[in-house]
Amino acid sequence: MPVARGLEGIVANSSRLSEVIGDKGQLIYAGYDINELAGKVSYEEVVYLLWNNKLPNRRELEDCRDTLRSQRQLPQGVLDFLKSAPKNAGPMDVIRTAVSMLGLYDENLDDSSPERNKDRARSITAKIGVIAAYFHRARQGKELPPVREDLGEAAHFLYLMNGEAPAQEAADTLDVAFVLHADHGTNASTFSARVTIATLSDIYSAITSAIGTLKGPLHGGANEGVIQMLEEIGSEDKVDAYIEDALAQKKKIMGIGHRVYKTLDPRAPHLQKMAMKLSAQLGDPKWINMSERIAKLMKEKKNLNANVDFYSATVYYSLGIPTDLFTPVFAIARCSGWCAHVLEQLEDNRLYRPLSEYVGEPVGKKVVPLDER
Ligand SMILES: CC(C)(COP(=O)(O)OP(=O)(O)OC[C@H]1O[C@@H](n2cnc3c(N)ncnc32)[C@H](O)[C@@H]1OP(=O)(O)O)[C@@H](O)C(=O)NCCC(=O)NCCS
Structure with a gap:
């Protein structure tokens, strides 16, 4: 069987979430061309689209926004970690660890019902930006501004990072960047998330895998x-x-x-x-x-x-975002896509288990006793 190095050209799953059409240079989120969405809808509308397969009406959007905004408070243990993490730690390493820690504070981790997993998707998506911004403040020895419920996801991240609410234009710019980064087919980090959840592990583990994968310089780095x-x-x-x-x-x-x-x-x-x-x-x-x-x-x-x-x-x-927060910003936006893929994977799950071409020594070798090697 020919080896598809890097799984190039392999279709590993079906997805209703997004399509990347390489030869046409086209990206589609759930039936909408990215060029149709960018500048017309907010990041929260895209989150709703990915999670519900349709754009929200006004009431649905308000519900979605309110739910995300109400989930921003971090568990005390995660706050303590962010304050005590080495100041020179890489922000992606800190975010990966903190998202993993969120699982420790989930009292119903054994409940893997779709409803609880949706709650977890909302919780992680709402908290990942807070984690990134709080670590940035803590490493500078600055106080952690209280989370607010009157700002959208992009504006809230800039508010926490700078300690003051951003200008409307800065918030709008980052919001469009979030829209553009929210999902992208079976990219490497999304694939990681799907591989992890396909073992019926938990969503925190899946997003932790994805963050570790996004970090690399050939991907989000x-x-x-x-x-x-x-x-x-x-x-x-x-x-x-x-x-x-x-x-x-x-x-x-x-x-x-x-x-x-x-x-x-x-x-x-x-x-x-x-x-x-x-x-x-x-x-x-x-x-x-x-x-x-x-x-x-x-x-x-x-x-x-x-x-x-x-x-x-x-x-x-x-926008004044420090260089080592660029990949975290990508992670914050992509988190909604990762969660959508994890939930989709669970709807019709099958374990990922590719093969490899064995190029090692031919079989038949005999074990030489330890002292004679
Ligand atoms: C994205 C990326 C990993 C895709 O890799 P890939 O599909 O495995 O493509 P390859 O690395 O096999 O590259 C194919 C050819 O283009 C060249 N190439 C691809 N990206 C290149 C780049 N950024 N700079 C210089 N040459 C590049 C390769 O050297 C190779 O040339 P060759 O055939 O003469 O050896 C690759 O383009 C890359 O490393 N880009 C820089 C990192 C980056 O921006 N990543 C974010 C992606 S959104």
């Missing part, structure tokens, strides 16, 4: 790599030489290329537009100019396109 690369390059006039050199050394350029999209990543133009607007407002076009040059060179030289992480990096940077 790429957005942090983009800013690190821009900082390393330093100025626009050094871009060409940097790319030339990196490609000669067969280094990957972060934020470029995609396993499925071989044309456009449809999320990138939305983030590109936001990055340009924010950079112009800040009067600091350096990052976006450098980014545009990198994207152009990579298209010319390798026929590779910018992906979602490429411009989200400049958007987050312009």
Whole structure:
């Protein structure tokens, strides 16, 4: 049987949640093209869409918002952990640990009924942003602002991170970024979540797996790599030489290329537009100019396109989000998608168990006694 390295081209499950059409550069959430949703609906509407297979009416949206907002308070044990975690710990490591800890404070962990799992999905989705922002405050020795119920998910994250409510435009920008990141077919972290829950483990374990998977630089970690690369390059006039050199050394350029999209990543133009607007407002076009040059060179030289992480990096940077919170921001938005996939997997579960091609020594070897080896 031929080996599908990296499971490329393998259809591992059916899903009603999202479709990534690589050759058309199209992303669909439950029947809606991402270009139809972005800018027209809030992140909470997308959460409802993913969890209920339809956009909410006004009352349903209010219920969904109220439920998420009422779930923001963290258990004391998790708060204590966030305050006592090493200040130099990676935020993704802290979030992974804290989400795992939430399971310890679930008094009905043995109850795996669909209703309880939906409650857990709401609880984790509501808390993951609080966890990320609180760790950021705690590592700076700052107080943890009390959670509020009058702000949407994106605005509330910025409020907790900065200790004050954000400007409407900043909240709206992050909200669109959340919409664009909420789901994406069977990407690596979502697959991790589905593999974990398919063993009939619990939802906390599944989301913990997903966070650990998203962390890697070939997946969610790429957005942090983009800013690190821009900082390393330093100025626009050094871009060409940097790319030339990196490609000669067969280094990957972060934020470029995609396993499925071989044309456009449809999320990138939305983030590109936001990055340009924010950079112009800040009067600091350096990052976006450098980014545009990198994207152009990579298209010319390798026929590779910018992906979602490429411009989200400049958007987050312009919003004043520290670089090591870029991947956490991705995790906060994707958490709703992970939960939707976990719930969907449980609706019609089958254990994931692929095969591997054995390339080890031929069978038949005899055990040599320990002292004679
Ligand atoms: C996303 C990614 C992991 C997809 O990987 P993949 O489908 O396994 O593709 P491959 O790594 O096999 O790449 C295929 C070819 O394109 C090249 N390539 C792909 N992405 C590249 C990049 N970012 N920079 C330079 N070359 C790249 C590879 O070197 C390879 O070239 P070759 O055939 O000459 O050896 C890959 O494009 C990548 O590492 N990108 C950077 C990280 C990133 O932005 N990740 C976020 C994804 S949303």
